[in-house]
Amino acid sequence: MNFHRRSSGREKSISRVFWGLLILAFSILILNTLTSQSVSKVLRTIVSPIWKIEAKAVSSPVGSYFFSKTKLLDRVVSLESELAESKIALLRYPLLESENEKLKLFLGRVTSDTRLLGTVLVPPNRNGYDTLLIDIGESQPVSLGGIVVAHPDIPIGTIETLNSNSALVSLFSNPGRETEAIFADDSPLTLVGSGGGNFKVELPRSIQINVGDVIRLPQLSSKIVGVVGSIKSSPADAFQTVLINSPINIFSLRYVEVIVEN
Amino acid sequence: MLRVLLSVSLFLSILLLPWWVSTAIAIFLLMSKQAYEVLFGALLLDLLYGNFQSISDVLISFTVGAVLLFLAAHYLRGALIFYDNR
Numbered sequence: 001m002n003f004h005r006r007s008s009g010r011e012k013s014i015s016r017v018f019w020g021l022l023i024l025a026f027s028i029l030i031l032n033t034l035t036s037q038s039v040s041k042v043l044r045t046i047v048s049p050i051w052k053i054e055a056k057a058v059s060s061p062v063g064s065y066f067f068s069k070t071k072l073l074d075r076v077v078s079l080e081s082e083l084a085e086s087k088i089a090l091l092r093y094p095l096l097e098s099e100n101e102k103l104k105l106f107l108g109r110v111t112s113d114t115r116l117l118g119t120v121l122v123p124p125n126r127n128g129y130d131t132l133l134i135d136i137g138e139s140q141p142v143s144l145g146g147i148v149v150a151h152p153d154i155p156i157g158t159i160e161t162l163n164s165n166s167a168l169v170s171l172f173s174n175p176g177r178e179t180e181a182i183f184a185d186d187s188p189l190t191l192v193g194s195g196g197g198n199f200k201v202e203l204p205r206s207i208q209i210n211v212g213d214v215i216r217l218p219q220l221s222s223k224i225v226g227v228v229g230s231i232k233s234s235p236a237d238a239f240q241t242v243l244i245n246s247p248i249n250i251f252s253l254r255y256v257e258v259i260v261e262n
Numbered sequence: 263m264l265r266v267l268l269s270v271s272l273f274l275s276i277l278l279l280p281w282w283v284s285t286a287i288a289i290f291l292l293m294s295k296q297a298y299e300v301l302f303g304a305l306l307l308d309l310l311y312g313n314f315q316s317i318s319d320v321l322i323s324f325t326v327g328a329v330l331l332f333l334a335a336h337y338l339r340g341a342l343i344f345y346d347n348r
Contacts, residue, residue: 018332021298025305025325033314040309047310050277127311128281128324160313170313 041163044133048166051121052135055254115149115257116140121166125251130174130195132157132250136258137165147259154248155223156197159258169256172225173197173246181225182218183209191215191226197246199226202239215244265291269299276307281324288328292335304328 032039118134136142146159148169157171172179177193187207191199203209209228216222226244233240268291275284284303291297304324314320 015296017298018296018301021301022329025301025329026320028305029308029314029320029323029325030317032309033317033320037314040312043306043309047277054278122311126280127307129311129313131311131313133311168311168313174313 037161037168040161040168044163044166044168048121048133048135048163051133051166052119055119055121055135114260116142116260118148118167118256118258120253120256123251123253124171124196130171130193131160132169132171132253132256134167134169134256134258135165136167138162139165140258141260142167142258149223149257149259150248150250150253151255151257153223154246155217155225156246156248156250156253156256167258171197171250173199173250179225180218181215182222183213183215183228186218188218189215191244194243197248197250198229199244201242201244203242205233205238205240207240209240209242265294265297269297272299272303273306276303276310281307288331292331297332297335300328300332301325 028039116136118136120132121135122133124130124132134148142159142162144159144162147155148157148159149155155172157169157174159167160170161168170177171193172191173193173195175193175195179191179193179199180188181191182188189201189203191201194200199215209231211228211230213228214224215226215228217225224247227247228242229245230243231240232243268287272284272287272291275287284307288297288300288303291300304327307324308314308320312319312323314323320326
């Protein structure tokens with residue numbers, strides 16, 4: 001039996017158009033990098049009205065109609081159960097917080113910060129870069145490097161680029177990004193982002209760390225940045241790999257706060 | 263007509279949908295000949311959402327991924343016996 005070959009043989013070599021576009025694309029990317037993302041700023045300014053319309057549509061009653069009712073009901077049941085457990089665990093929290101504030105006041109170290117509420121225009125799962133775009137721009141009193149927190153008080157990243165009416169936030173969990181943190185009795189460690197709100201840390205096996213331990217930023221008002229999820233170690237290895245998860249779901253964030261001053 | 267619809271869908275998905283949807287549409291587009299709009303789409307995605315601090319960061323980007331996909335699709339089109347290469 002003969003199979004008639006439909007293909008006329010090997011396709012011609014790649015056209016010059018492709019090579020031209022390739023050079024153009026990399027030139028734009030390199031130019032953008034060298035000019036502190038000037039091209040990106042212009043593009044985001046042009047596109048941000050579309051994101052704002054989308055954010056309003058999703059949060060409107062018409063937008064929520066399209067979500068599955070069953071999924072929502074399941075989620076409600078699961079959250080109610082979690083809430084009941086958390087309430088019990090948090091009974092002591094107000095007492096400890098009040099005691100902490102009194103001690104700081106006694107030692108003359110009162111902390112307060114001003115925050116700006118922002119809407120998340122593009123969540124991190126949309127773009128694959130572990131960044132998110134918020135609707136706070138250069139016109140607001142924010143600066144590059146400003147810490148962005150999610151409710152209730154979980155720091156998630158810092159402002160990397162400011163556009164006219166939006167800002168690009170790089171998450172602490174950005175793959176490869178290193179963040180200094182502390183755990184237990186203020187023992188220091190360096191978090192290495194592995195994407196999606198997760199971190200990885202290599203610690204000597206002699207250091208005692210447990211699943212559920214809280215990881216905080218090294219500030220006077222310590223903010224929780226992660227919780228130890230699992231620990232991998234083997235007897236032959238001098239180090240243990242600690243996997244840390246963000247205590248919140250960064251993919252479902254709709255509002256964040258930017259700390260504008262301390 | 264299908265290609266035009268897919269191209270429009272690609273750019274809309276970059277703005278409004280997760281990146282893996284855009285990638286799937288790009289792969290469908292690359293099944294046809296010389297889908298250069300895939301390169302533009304990847305560049306747009308990198309410019310909108312990327313945070314490149316140095317030139318070496320550009321090497322790990324959607325643009326590079328799109329270039330590799332384009333080249334792979336180009337060579338596969340020539341190698342597949344039953345692909346209509348006219």
